[in-house]
Amino acid sequence: MNIANWLNDAGQRWPGRPALFEGPRQVADYGAFAALARDRAVQLVNEHGIAPGDRVALFMKNGCQYLELLYAIWWAGAVAVPINFKLHPAEAGWIVDNAQARLIFTDGGRMFSPEALPHGCRELDGEERVACVPADSQRLATPSPRHSDDLAWLFYTSGTTGRSKGVMLSHGNLTAMSLCYPLDVDPVSPDDAVVYAAPMSHGAGLYNFIHVRCGARHVVPQSRGFKADELFGLASVLGNISLFAAPTMVKRMVEQARHQGYGGEGIKTIVYGGAPMYLADLQDAVETFGPRLVQIYGQGESPMTISALSREWIADRDHPDWATRVACVGRAQSCVEIRILDPGHAPLPPGQPGEIAVRGATVMRGYWRNDAATDQALVDGWLLTGDIGFLDHAGYLTLTDRSKDVIITGGSNVYPREVEEVLAQHPDVFEVCVVGEPDAQWGESVVAFVVPRDAEVLDASLLNAWFIERMASFKKPKKYVFRTELPKNSYGKILKTDLRQWLKEVASVTAVP
Numbered sequence: 001m002n003i004a005n006w007l008n009d010a011g012q013r014w015p016g017r018p019a020l021f022e023g024p025r026q027v028a029d030y031g032a033f034a035a036l037a038r039d040r041a042v043q044l045v046n047e048h049g050i051a052p053g054d055r056v057a058l059f060m061k062n063g064c065q066y067l068e069l070l071y072a073i074w075w076a077g078a079v080a081v082p083i084n085f086k087l088h089p090a091e092a093g094w095i096v097d098n099a100q101a102r103l104i105f106t107d108g109g110r111m112f113s114p115e116a117l118p119h120g121c122r123e124l125d126g127e128e129r130v131a132c133v134p135a136d137s138q139r140l141a142t143p144s145p146r147h148s149d150d151l152a153w154l155f156y157t158s159g160t161t162g163r164s165k166g167v168m169l170s171h172g173n174l175t176a177m178s179l180c181y182p183l184d185v186d187p188v189s190p191d192d193a194v195v196y197a198a199p200m201s202h203g204a205g206l207y208n209f210i211h212v213r214c215g216a217r218h219v220v221p222q223s224r225g226f227k228a229d230e231l232f233g234l235a236s237v238l239g240n241i242s243l244f245a246a247p248t249m250v251k252r253m254v255e256q257a258r259h260q261g262y263g264g265e266g267i268k269t270i271v272y273g274g275a276p277m278y279l280a281d282l283q284d285a286v287e288t289f290g291p292r293l294v295q296i297y298g299q300g301e302s303p304m305t306i307s308a309l310s311r312e313w314i315a316d317r318d319h320p321d322w323a324t325r326v327a328c329v330g331r332a333q334s335c336v337e338i339r340i341l342d343p344g345h346a347p348l349p350p351g352q353p354g355e356i357a358v359r360g361a362t363v364m365r366g367y368w369r370n371d372a373a374t375d376q377a378l379v380d381g382w383l384l385t386g387d388i389g390f391l392d393h394a395g396y397l398t399l400t401d402r403s404k405d406v407i408i409t410g411g412s413n414v415y416p417r418e419v420e421e422v423l424a425q426h427p428d429v430f431e432v433c434v435v436g437e438p439d440a441q442w443g444e445s446v447v448a449f450v451v452p453r454d455a456e457v458l459d460a461s462l463l464n465a466w467f468i469e470r471m472a473s474f475k476k477p478k479k480y481v482f483r484t485e486l487p488k489n490s491y492g493k494i495l496k497t498d499l500r501q502w503l504k505e506v507a508s509v510t511a512v513p
């Protein structure tokens with residue numbers, strides 16, 4: 001099934017229902033949204049010769065046109081290649097080349113000189129309005145037929161651990177992922193409004209499908225990005241808003257909400273995930289926003305759908321086991337199974353940490369034209385996530401760390417996440433990130449990068465004293481590096497690779513004996 005059938009269906013069933021919003025202003029109802037997608041699809045086919053299976057790239061900021069183009073691409077049977085607009089054009093050019101895209105849509109249509117694009121790829125202005133297709137044209141009256149295994153979205157990984165890879169997501173993957181959402185994360189109603197505050201080329205963009213299926217509203221903030229105060233304004237005007245937010249975004253929302261005395265009115269759901277949410281930050285978020293948070297754990301290779309932690313558990317601050325409950329990432333979502341594997345890929349019993357593996361309808365078909373990487377990631381039908389975690393007897397999954405981030409010091413494993421949790425609870429710590437540094441004596445040593453709330457009051461000896469009261473001393477950071485901010489990618493994830501690189505290059509850090 002072509003995922004664009006959902007838009008065609010919504011356009012026929014509810015033509016007058018509000019669909020697309022720029023800020024608080026409605027710009028299209030479902031009838032117009034479906035017609036725009038179809039008209040653009042006809043243009044792709046008639047004027048640019050796009051055929052089913054061709055790749056079409058989007059290198060644009062968030063916008064309603066983004067959604068129209070995505071659906072036009074699928075309507076024509078082609079494959080969308082959304083590229084993070086914060087990448088350098090040279091990086092985007094690499095992706096276009098790797099995907100062998102025939103077209104690239106950009107804001108304004110003048111980002112690349114023709115020689116900067118691979119042969120056969122043309123740049124078009126994604127914001128340009130298309131002329132309506134003549135009413136008698138029956139061409140593409142309905143979306144081009146597609147099988148559920150056909151490719152729909154070529155999703156380029158952020159490449160923080162090497163060259164970016166194209167994750168192949170099929171129409172079937174996207175359908176399964178979307179159907180899990182109301183079952184496992186949050187029911188959707190036509191009164192809902194999904195707000196795209198994080199880049200639509202990544203996780204946030206994936207929320208569109210179920211909201212199209214349910215005939216809900218789609219809102220792109222006027223800033224075309226994330227601004228906490230703007231979000232709160234949209235929530236009060238539009239009501240019932242839902243959004244995906246990385247933990248760093250939730251943290252900024254909490255700061256802003258406290259600053260302006262806002263308590264989450266008009267927000268229905270904040271789905272957080274994509275990186276660890278520290279206990280101290282979650283506590284603040286629940287105190288500020290109440291029962292509005294749901295956690296998901298996923299990765300591009302099984303998008304948004306490995307596990308989910310329910311709103312009820314997160315909100316139940318009075319439960320004696322609250323801290324343990326919310327330290328996990330919840331239970332397997334409806335269309336996947338989870339296993340924990342040892343290094344030989346044999347399943348491990350509950351309680352034992354190992355690599356998290358996933359199998360099910362949302363798991364990618366493989367990496368685009370990269371059989372070696374596909375064979376490493378997909379073993380006997382299981383996706384090896386590269387994340388370390390354990391399942392408890394009741395099926396709740398706890399994520400300890402990325403396997404490559406685990407620090408081995410003096411032969412013992414230290415999971416950076418647990419060290420970060422302890423330091424993040426210190427009242428004067430705003431943000432923290434822990435990495436390993438090569439060490440002649442210990443193999444690796446633990447280094448904590450800390451952003452203090454107030455640089456005047458915090459020092460390494462205070463943090464050290466805080467730490468040894470709470471955790472085994474072999475896990476204690478050997479160094480604290482104080483920073484005013486931490487490097488993050490455009491999805492708000494802290495770039496541990498940059499911090500490790502910095503450690504290699506700079507020796508003059510504050511060392512604690």
Ligand code: AMP
Nearest residue numbers: 273274275276296297298299300329387
């Ligand atoms: P990406 O493919 O860029 O979305 O990154 C996926 C990775 O982000 C996962 O493999 C995890 O390491 C991390 N991640 C995703 N969700 C969570 C979560 N809820 N808690 C902690 N880490 C997460």
